[in-house]
Amino acid sequence: MSYSEFEIIARYFNRFSSSRYNVEKGIGDDCALLNIPEQQTLTISIDTLVENVHFFVDMHPTDLAYKALAVNLSDVAAMGASPAWVTLSITLERINETWLELFSTSLFKTLDDYNIQLIGGDTTHGPLSLTIGIYGLVPVGFSLKRSGANLGDCIFVTGTLGDSAAGLSLLRKQYYVRDLIVYDTLIKRHLRPVPRISQGQALRNLATSAIDLSDGLLSDLTHLLTASKVGACLNLEALPLSIELQNNFESKQALIWALSGGEDYELCFTVSEINRNIVATVMNSFGIPCTCIGKIITESEGLVLLNNGKPIEFNNKGFDHFNV
Amino acid sequence: MSYSEFEIIARYFNRFSSSRYNVEKGIGDDCALLNIPEQQTLTISIDTLVENVHFFVDMHPTDLAYKALAVNLSDVAAMGASPAWVTLSITLERINETWLELFSTSLFKTLDDYNIQLIGGDTTHGPLSLTIGIYGLVPVGFSLKRSGANLGDCIFVTGTLGDSAAGLSLLRKQYYVRDLIVYDTLIKRHLRPVPRISQGQALRNLATSAIDLSDGLLSDLTHLLTASKVGACLNLEALPLSIELQNNFESKQALIWALSGGEDYELCFTVSEINRNIVATVMNSFGIPCTCIGKIITESEGLVLLNNGKPIEFNNKGFDHFNV
Structure with missing residues (x-):
């Protein structure tokens, strides 16, 4: 069975997930539109996971979806921020329906657990890899950074x-x-x-x-x-x-x-x-x-x-x- | 010569590009930190380009860097937004210094031409692909969407x-x-x-x-x-x-x-x-x-x-x- 990019997105990734009030437009336009609350700083982090480099070919799609998100959430945690939205760019060697079903179910479960909305992304054909963008919010002036450690801390x-x-x-x-x-x-x-x-x-x-x-x-x-x-x-x-x-x-x-x-x-x-x-x-x-x-x-x-x-x-x- | 991920980022991608006043932290922390101006909606778009699918192996790195950005800028244009920041996740099969030099020079020239700042990304090892995230701003209520066309338009x-x-x-x-x-x-x-x-x-x-x-x-x-x-x-x-x-x-x-x-x-x-x-x-x-x-x-x-x-x-x- 052959799926187009649009059919894959519609079937597996355009589900109703946690819906956040400040998303004016999520999946389905040229860009997502987000209204950032006042007095909040936006945090952005992007991570790419490549098959056979960051994970093995036999990694269960349920674990893969979870871990790909968790790794990015950890970056948000390190800034003291609260995760809000995610983009997923997924490159697939071939369409395996069971794999996609397991992967997307685990993805949306994890998104729901953290009250995060999937707002966009990209599905392309090629060697399996995932690029996840995660967007968080932290009150202005309260982010944690790598810089700032002082003598004696x-x-x-x-x-x-x-x-x-x-x-x-x-x-x-x-x-x-x-x-x-x-x-x-x-x-x-x-x-x-x-x-x-x-x-x-x-x-x-x-x-x-x-x-x-x-x-x-x-x-x-x-x-x-x-x-x-x-x-x-x-x-x-x-x-x-x-x-x-x-x-x-x-x-x-x-x-x-x-x-x-x-x-x-x-x-x-x-x-x-x-x-x-x-x-x-x-x-x-x-x-x-x-x-x-x-x-x-x-x-x-x-x-x-x-x-x-x-x-x-x-x-x-x-x-x-x-x-x- | 062997480079680590950090050395590649430092050597080729951590240049001074257009610097925008609302970037609290760009490259170099777990997340980038951005302060969105009041009454502006944030636009986000992500695109992945995979070698031999979206571009051919012999595409000149100068053209590739330009086009990868232009394709994303086109999504920003379609929303009526003004581009502000970019993230680049690049997966490289091997380190070719000439290729990286040409690619990054073209990338930063284009970023400068559009007054866009590179705020983060990821460098990983694997089959060549690029995932570009582009972030733009549009006054609240003024974005263009795919929906909205009326009979007779x-x-x-x-x-x-x-x-x-x-x-x-x-x-x-x-x-x-x-x-x-x-x-x-x-x-x-x-x-x-x-x-x-x-x-x-x-x-x-x-x-x-x-x-x-x-x-x-x-x-x-x-x-x-x-x-x-x-x-x-x-x-x-x-x-x-x-x-x-x-x-x-x-x-x-x-x-x-x-x-x-x-x-x-x-x-x-x-x-x-x-x-x-x-x-x-x-x-x-x-x-x-x-x-x-x-x-x-x-x-x-x-x-x-x-x-x-x-x-x-x-x-x-x-x-x-x-x-x-």
């Missing part, structure tokens, strides 16, 4: 680190665990990362800088340090590792994943010493850990890793698509 | 039709012309379409509906008719054909290209009879033709083609990526 991370990389290693059959519950937990951390939207919003008045952890702690923290023109000292023994990671893998491997595994989609942010306890209280109310893992130091000191007080070297700088 | 098109398809046929060596100036003119119409930004803005108070011609007149006009719930009667002898097209191709082939060739990126719009002469005057001030090619009729009458008053059948509905 505490460095926090939400959740636990390294689980996603461990899950990926299980999916790739590079490692095995006996316990199926552990297996499922770690796989889920890789396939179903939870964007820290609420936490990002709660940090609007508290964090001095923030970034989400997509490429790995060391790589992403380095971006934050560069933007803020500061250095950092991390205490490796303070890194939050899940029970699943600690009990099923060698501690050295767990540490490598926590530092550079990537795709955890937790938030890394800085807070002035005076707000440290408030942050711990506020963030713990969300039911996931929030851990101080180090301090901001001067730019000339660089990025220092301490293992129980002793400096160590670490060369793996995290996942980078062109250098892997 | 005149249907206008800007420029001449079919030149782009003729240019493509020359590039593909399906046709030949003797005159090199004709060759260059038609090739340029294919590779360097001029988005009708100023014309779109001039139509804000005049047109009842508008669309840009990307897939071909019949295909795009059908979208406008569907959105407006009306039909149309076109006078084929009124279709504006360039001298180059008329003098170098059979009239039947020229007509096919004008009706369904695609990629002309002219505007097609409707105007109430009372404004017909004003529109002709306003639009002619831009120095390109603007021609009334027919009338809006009732939806039940459908799309009627008249050749010197006689109805004719035409089945080629234009270019559609999955059905070609």
Whole structure:
């Protein structure tokens, strides 16, 4: 059966999703039309996922749709913004109805869960890839940025680190665990990362800088340090590792994943010493850990890793698509 | 030489381009931050171009960068909006420095020509494709939409039709012309379409509906008719054909290209009879033709083609990526 671009959009992507009052025109014109509420700053982020680079050909379309959105929502979370609209550009090698049905159902479920409206996009023919644009709103002056970290600030991370990389290693059959519950937990951390939207919003008045952890702690923290023109000292023994990671893998491997595994989609942010306890209280109310893992130091000191007080070297700088 | 994603962005895409006062944060954070002026509606459009589907492997990167932007600018023009910002997601098979240098130079030149700022994007590894997001502004209540055409409205098109398809046929060596100036003119119409930004803005108070011609007149006009719930009667002898097209191709082939060739990126719009002469005057001030090619009729009458008053059948509905 042959579908045209317009038929694919009509059949799978032009559903009624969460409908937001400030969308004057969604799908179906040359552009979408949006009326931004007063005193709100618009946030825009675009991410492309390519088959066999960012995901494998056998990734279930239900997981793919979820994760593609979650990855973008994580960028919105890192700005302290509230997600509002999404555009989807999808390039398909061929039309597989089951695949499209599963993909679009999962997409719209996730959009509804976050009260986000699909406002436009593009369906084209070619090697499978997805480009998602996500648009959020944050009150003027309250966005979190990578720049802004100050000398002496505490460095926090939400959740636990390294689980996603461990899950990926299980999916790739590079490692095995006996316990199926552990297996499922770690796989889920890789396939179903939870964007820290609420936490990002709660940090609007508290964090001095923030970034989400997509490429790995060391790589992403380095971006934050560069933007803020500061250095950092991390205490490796303070890194939050899940029970699943600690009990099923060698501690050295767990540490490598926590530092550079990537795709955890937790938030890394800085807070002035005076707000440290408030942050711990506020963030713990969300039911996931929030851990101080180090301090901001001067730019000339660089990025220092301490293992129980002793400096160590670490060369793996995290996942980078062109250098892997 | 191996470049990382960050190095490619830094080297080729993080240049100083037109800088706009309402960009709080451009490239370099998890999201771009934009402060939309009051009483302006935001327009968003996303387009993906895939190698060997939308452009050929031998397309010069200078032309590719220009055309990728022009195609998106044409969507902004069709809304009567003013382009403001762009995001570029580029997927590269490999790093070719000369290609990247030519592509990015052409991209930034075009951005500067239109006073548009590159605010973000993504560089990934995979089969060559480009996804461009374009963001524009239009005063609240003044956007042009596909819906809005009324019974009796005149249907206008800007420029001449079919030149782009003729240019493509020359590039593909399906046709030949003797005159090199004709060759260059038609090739340029294919590779360097001029988005009708100023014309779109001039139509804000005049047109009842508008669309840009990307897939071909019949295909795009059908979208406008569907959105407006009306039909149309076109006078084929009124279709504006360039001298180059008329003098170098059979009239039947020229007509096919004008009706369904695609990629002309002219505007097609409707105007109430009372404004017909004003529109002709306003639009002619831009120095390109603007021609009334027919009338809006009732939806039940459908799309009627008249050749010197006689109805004719035409089945080629234009270019559609999955059905070609």
